[in-house]
Amino acid sequence: MAKIVYIGAGSHQFARRLITDILYYPELRGNTITLMDIAKEPLDLITAFARKLVEQQKFSTRIESTTDRRKALEGANYVITTIRVGGQAAAQADRAVAEKYELKTGNIIGPIGVFDGAREIPVLLDICRDMEELCPDAWLINYTNPMAINTWAVNEYSKIKNVGLCHSVQHTATELAKYIGAPFEEISFWTAGINHMAWFLDFRWRGEDAYPILRERFKDPAVYSAPDAHWDGPDIVRAEVFKTFGYYVTECSTIMAEYVPYFRKRNRPELYDKYKLRRVESRAAATEQNNKDAELMQQIKENFQFPMSHSGEYVSIIIRAIEAGVPARINGNVKNTGLITNLPEDCCVEVPCLVDKEGITPCFVGDLPAQLAALNRTNISVQELAVRGIVEKDRTKMFQAMLLDPLSASLLTIDEIRQMTDEMFVAGAKYLQGYK
C-alpha cells in the first residue's frame, strides 16, 4: 500500500482534480492519501471533499489530513507539491513593480518568475531535506511554478528523485487536434524543449505528418485569431511562431509572448492589438476563490454526487504506471543529462519520459532544430542565473538573471533593469532576507 502525500492541498480546485484522478484508477484505491497544508481552513475543506468522495464511492482509500509537514512526509512513497509561498499578495507586490516597466507577465519567467522562484525554492528545498530524512526513496512530483527554475534547483541541491509536471503539452495537443479537426485519440506527437516553450517536433494524425494540414488551415488567420481559438483567447503569437520557426509551441500565446522579444515593444500599443495580447489583469482572484470555496462547502453538505472522471493531468498516470507497472509516456521536466544535445547539460528540459515499475525514465531526444534551441537557450540563461542567485542569495546574480531575460533586455536599458531589480527587492523584502 502506497502513501501519497499532497503538500499544498489547500489549493483545492487543483487538488480536487488530482484526488479524483488518483481514485479514478481501481489499482490506486487501496492507498493512503495524506493531505497537508499550512492553512487549516482550506485543508479542512479539501479533506472533507476527499472523505466525501471516498465514502460516496465506497472506496477503501484512507484519507489523512495534517498541517504538520514532517508528519505527512513520514514514510511517503509519492509527494505531490503545489505550493504558492506568500500567496496572491506576494505575487501582486512583484506585479506592481514589473508593471511600471511594462513587464507585467505571468509567474513563470521574467522579473515576476525570477522573484516567485526566490519565494518557492527555499521552501521546496526544505521539503527535499525533510524527504531525504523521512522518505528518501519517495518520488517528488512537483507542480509548483516557476517550473524550470524550481526543478533545476531541486536537481542541483538535493538527492530526491523528482519530476516537474505541467499540463501544457496535453493541452496543446488537444488544441492542435481541434485545429485540424482530428479526434484526439487519432493524433500522436513527440514534444521536447523547456517548460512552456517545448516544441511539437512531430505531430501526426493516424501516423501521417499532420503539419501540412495545419499549415493549410492556418492560411486563414481567422482559424487562430478568433477569440475562442484557444482557452486563453486568440492564438496569434503561437501561430506566428509556428509560421516563422516551423514548429508549434506548447502553453499559450499570452505566455509565449513573454518568452521572446518579438511581440511586445516599448511605447508600441499597436502591437497589443495586432497580436491580440491579453493584458494580464489582476483578476479578482480572492473573490473568485471565496465563491468556489462556498460552492464546494455547499456541495459537500448537500451530498452532491461528485463525478469520477480523469482530467488528463499526469500525476495519477505516473503513480499508476509505477505501482501497477502499466507503461505510460508523459512529458516531464527533468535534468538534461545529454537528452537534448544542443541545450546545456544539467539545465531543466521538458522531454518525453517512459514511466513503469522502474520509475520515470527520460527519453533521449537529440538535437533540437537550431532555431528552436536558440529560443530555448535565451530563457535557460535566465533560469541558470536565477537558480544560482536564489540558492546563493546573491543580488548581483538576480540582477544578471533579469538582464538576460530577452523581453526585459529588449524593453529596458541596464540602468532601468537595475532600478527594477532594486524595487523588486524592496517589494519582496519579507521573502528576500539575507541576500548579499
Added chain:
Amino acid sequence: MAKIVIIGAGSHIFAKNLITDIVSYPELRENTIALMDISKEPLDLITAFANKLVKQHGFGTKIESTTDRREALNGADYVIVTIQVGGGRQAGRDIAEKYGLANGWTGPASGIINGIRQIPVILDICRDMEELCPDAWLLEYANPLSTIIWAVNDYTKVKNIGLCHSVPHTAAQLAKYIGAPIDEVSYWVAGINHLSWFLEFKWNGKDAYPLLREKFKDPDVYSNPEAHWGGPDVVRGELFKTFGYFTTEASFINAYFLPYFRKRNRPDVLEQYKLETHNHPERHPKRDSELKKLTQAADKEFREQISGDYVFPITKSREYGARIIYSLETGVPARINGNVKNTGLITNLMQGSCVEVPCLVDREGIHPCYVGELPPQVAALNEANLHAQGLVMRGIVEKDKNKIFQASLLDPLTAAILTIDETKQMVNELFEAEAKYLKGYK
C-alpha cells in the same frame, strides 16, 4: 624554405603590416611571400612595397605576385586570407541603419550580408587548398570571422585558425587604464570573437581587476573621447561593472551584439553610451564617399613613399600572423588567442561552434587550450550570438533564405528592436540590394 601566401594582399594597410611583421623575424627572411589579389592595381602597389622593403634591408626574401589564386596556392605552407568580397560598398549597412540597427561589419544585418559575400569565396579557397596545398595552414583574418571559421571547420578539411587583434589591443588598453607597462600585465581570455572575456587580468602576477574597478569609479576614465581608439569606452565600462569581466574589441562594436545599448526611438540611450561619437570617418568610415576619400589619400601617400627615398622601418605590430609562422617554423612556443572549433574547450558554449581561446603554437602546430566553464552570465551573452551565427552559416552554405531570416530574428539586437514582420521586411530589402551575391538562394 616556406611559401607564405597572402590572399587579398591589395588591402594594403593590413598587408604592409603583415609583410613587415614577417620579415621582422630574422628566421623568416629566407622564405617566399606570394602576394595575390584579384585587382591588379592595388596588388602592384603592395608588391612594389614588398620588393622595396626587402631590397632596402638586404633580405633574401623572395617576393612573388599574381592575380591567379591557384598559382599562388600551389605548394603553399601558409595561406593568409584578408579578402573583402565586393570591396567597401555595403548596402547592408545603410539598410541596417534605416531599421535602427548598428551598421558595422560584423554586427546584425550588415554582418550577415558580409558573410553571404565572403563565405562562398573562402570555401572556394579551401577547395583549392585541399587540392594544391593540403598540408598548409589557413590563417584567416576576413570578417565575419566566427561565421567564416565555423563554415571552414564544418565544410572543409583545411587546418586553420581565425585571427583578430582584439585580444592584444584590449590588453594594451587595460594596461593603460591601470597605468601598467604592457609587458607587466598577463591575462587569460576566452569567449567568442569580438565578445571574449578577460577571465583573468593580472599585473605582475596579482589580480589587477580590483585596481581597474577602483579606477573606473571615475566614469571619465572610460567616457572621455580619448579613452580608446574607438572613442569613449562607455559600453565596455558598463559591461565590466554589470557582468564582472572586461570584454575585447571596442565599445561601438560590442554594442552590436547586445540588446542593451540601442533602443528604438531613444536617442537618449545612444547619448548615454556615447555611441554616436565613434562615427567620425577616419575611425569608422561608413559612407562610400568617405571610405573612397580615405583610401585615395592613403594610396597617394604610400605611392610617394615607395617611389621616393623613404626607408620603411622594420617594426612589429600586435597581429598574430607572423608570430604564429615564426613558432611553427622555429618551434619557439607562443601563446596566442585564436578562433577555433569548440571541441569541448569552453564547456558551456555550444559544441562545434567557433570560440576564441588561448592556443599554444609550436612546431607541432596550433593547439587550442582547455578553458572549462565561462561564468554563466557571460556565457549567456555569447550563446545568444552563437545561435544566430550557426543559423547564418547554415543558411549561407545551404543557400536557404529562411534560415537567414530566422538567424536575423535570433540576433539579440535585431530581436530587441524589430518585430517579426519588420525583420522579414529588412531581410527582403537586404536580399534585393545584394541580389548579385544571392544567386541560387531558395
